[in-house]
Amino acid sequence: MRVAVLAHGKFPDRAKTAVGVLRYADYDVVSVIDRDHAGSRVTDHVPGVQDAPVVAGFGEVPEPVDALLIGIAPIGGGFDESWRPDVLAALSRGCDVIAGLHYFLNDDEEFVSLAAENDCELRDVRRPPDDLSVSEGLAGAVDAEVILTVGTDCSVGKMTTTMELARAAKAAGHEAAVIPTGQTGIMIEGWGTPIDRVVSDFTAGAVEAMIRKKGDDYEYLFVEGQGSIVHPAYSAVTCGILHGAMPDALVLCHEADRDRIHGYEPFPLPSIEEYVDLYEGLAAPVSDASVVAGALNTSDLGDAAARDALVDFESAIDAPATDVLRYDIDDVLEAIV
Amino acid sequence: MRVAVLAHGKFPDRAKTAVGVLRYADYDVVSVIDRDHAGSRVTDHVPGVQDAPVVAGFGEVPEPVDALLIGIAPIGGGFDESWRPDVLAALSRGCDVIAGLHYFLNDDEEFVSLAAENDCELRDVRRPPDDLSVSEGLAGAVDAEVILTVGTDCSVGKMTTTMELARAAKAAGHEAAVIPTGQTGIMIEGWGTPIDRVVSDFTAGAVEAMIRKKGDDYEYLFVEGQGSIVHPAYSAVTCGILHGAMPDALVLCHEADRDRIHGYEPFPLPSIEEYVDLYEGLAAPVSDASVVAGALNTSDLGDAAARDALVDFESAIDAPATDVLRYDIDDVLEAIV
Missing domain, CATH: 3.40.50.720 (NAD(P)-binding Rossmann-like Domain)
Incomplete structure (x- = not known):
């Protein structure tokens, strides 16, 4: 087309x-x-x-x-x-x-x-299907490993990271699929549910439905995350995806040098360590997911500054990280598959 | 009528x-x-x-x-x-x-x-208005103190606690109003937005709109909370209310002896201390709210067991607590106003 x-x-x-x-x-x-x-x-x-x-x-x-x-x-x-x-x-x-x-x-x-x-x-593509309902709490039962990208803010690279990880996993010979949750992912993949548009009560349920639809046909599902768990406007979407997907692993996405919430500048970003604690702490009662890797968008930095930022970011999350568009993704993929 | x-x-x-x-x-x-x-x-x-x-x-x-x-x-x-x-x-x-x-x-x-x-x-009453939008992150600017009831699960007494606190605050001579977020609160108060039914992206925005509508006319707004922050199906609603309301204080509601999520029994409730940490930690980047009081539903317990449970609950939240339908509410109100 x-x-x-x-x-x-x-x-x-x-x-x-x-x-x-x-x-x-x-x-x-x-x-x-x-x-x-x-x-x-x-x-x-x-x-x-x-x-x-x-x-x-x-x-x-x-x-x-x-x-x-x-x-x-x-x-x-x-x-x-x-x-x-x-x-x-x-x-x-x-x-x-x-x-x-x-x-x-x-x-x-x-x-x-x-x-x-x-x-x-x-x-x-943002019109959700009519047959959504509340989550039954069953996404954790699928065969696939479920990997969710989570972010420190909107527009830090969650969709890109999801696509790059799925592509790399496939290239490495794994059966991998993307679970698209936003308009861009849906346009790219040709299917999916715009989670930010569903009825609030059905947020987790809509994610669960997609996970259960694909979960037994793949080794790995890469779920496109949305927003951030501390976003003043969009955290509901983020939280519903976290609990609806019941991920086995989280990949934390961040833009280097971003220190305030985009469009909501009175609100500074918490430290990276706090994000790790918040996401893992909030996931824990529903699924035992930890941050196993990170993705840092370094597009505004020169190479030396980008590499320094990556070292700091890896230290903060205590896991391997990369800029998925700029550097090698192998170590990050290795931490996941 | x-x-x-x-x-x-x-x-x-x-x-x-x-x-x-x-x-x-x-x-x-x-x-x-x-x-x-x-x-x-x-x-x-x-x-x-x-x-x-x-x-x-x-x-x-x-x-x-x-x-x-x-x-x-x-x-x-x-x-x-x-x-x-x-x-x-x-x-x-x-x-x-x-x-x-x-x-x-x-x-x-x-x-x-x-x-x-x-x-x-x-x-x-669960049909939301058509003019909702995303939060602008401004609920924190209203004159009123905003108090949000948060829960360890659904049906533990958040709506009842909200109503009893507002009633007690009014009886003590304060200008107090309820912000109704669910069907029962809306039926009782005659206005309000059913937050669980709004578009996920507008969850926080719908709460913000209600807070801003009433926030400069009252000393205290008591916001009816929903669900629980670790609920497999409904946490999105809870999270959106937490960040949309930008509360100054939280009242943690719990049912004595409940140890599993109702209807989702594979999922045990975290400890009360974990709930306090999760709610305060998640609120902190958006508003500096701490758990200042608790409400314990002891309806299944005899008086001695209920009083013991209250002592344990107060110790776990490190703040005064009561059963709002069974015992005096004064100490809890005192911790809020």
Whole structure:
């Protein structure tokens, strides 16, 4: 499938869905749409992913193209009205539109009627299935080892780490699968439940259902974590995933030098040691999971500073760690499989 | 308003909504409906609440009656089809029906059409408002002291403790209000948001919105807690309330002699000391709340055993505790106000 990825004003640093799709999805990305970077190319901004031109609007996306994918997810998950002309242009050209927003395309009358007119599909991947329920406390019984990525904050690399670990485990000959819990993971894997969108009472149950669906067919399940256990807004999601997944092991993800909660700057991050204690302490009554490895996003640091930061991080978690996009992943994988 | 309260097969021990309404709401309860206890009276089972006959079905509820209230909330919040004849009988007699289930009466075609025919209202108190969003991390800024009840499990007395503390604070001359987060609290107070039913991402935000709505008009807000921070199914709700409310103080609620999670018996409860550490440790990065008092449900114990259990519980939490329905609440209130 050939897709254009919308990322107005956010590419690449605040467009994690766009970057995740460029890096891991099977889509052929024909353009990234960001009016602030029009005229550049994807690899001018992000090395090591598929390349494509960056254009100012859907009107400049070349044929053939099958779908427009909304590649940004602002805090709150709303639809930015400045994107409307691009969505309308895509539908007018017969393209499907794929989004992972809390705002559903299928609830927008203008989109729905134009999609019907042009025989296009509006795919809201953040709309959870209707058959969810409360957890039965049974995820721990599956055959697979369950590995959950947990974070010190949002946007520190949990999804990326999950994808890289699963890819490395497969490359090492293991039967491994990803359990996608957020819009990007779902777009990449083609299935999954947007846990942040389910009814609060069903948070753990929705994760449990995915674990039980896949758990006896694989040696390892890598569960995409969300948020952080001390996030003022999103900790409920994190906690529900922790207890719903009943992980056997945790991988702590952190961005080097981040010391305040992004978007909630009055709140400093606790120490790494405190995070380890909080996650392990909270998991313990439900599943005996410890932090067995770490993933440190060092993209803002030079090589020497990055290596120093990794040494400090490994010492704080008392386990091997790496930057999964920059350095070797073998020691971290070894600690897990 | 004159109401009949449905509690088939569950009254009183597993009918906490029914008992909460009998104890705290302004409704005049004309009958409790429980086919297993028909012929008895409420006060045969529960001392110290308003009395009413227990009948087998709505057909035996005397006139006049304004509403049928569903007073039980099974795990999962489903509608038990054995209740249907009572709901239909109530609607046929022109009564409103009030429920706090995950299953919405307003989604049931038979109920909707009969309600329309008889000009009755179907009130689903567990349906959250449409205007919720993510927390902005601002609940800590309100003038009121915010006190949150937290528990070692579901159904250990968080709602009851919240109501008794608010009542005692008012009796002592303070401006105090309850922040209702569950169906029973909402039915009693006549407002509130069913936190377990909101979108997971909005869990903290929904609590924050209530705190900010009331926080500058009162000296004390008593927030009704939900679930437990280590509950395999419901911990997401608990965690979202903890961080969304940004409490100044916590009151730990526990049922004496409970040692396993109700309905999830493979999971033993951690020690009381561990709960204190987990709740305080998890709250700390967002608000500096400590456990300042405890509430112990001793209803299954004789007086001597209850008093011994209270001494042990006070020692474990290192703070004063009481059974709010059985013993004096003054020392506990003193620790809070």
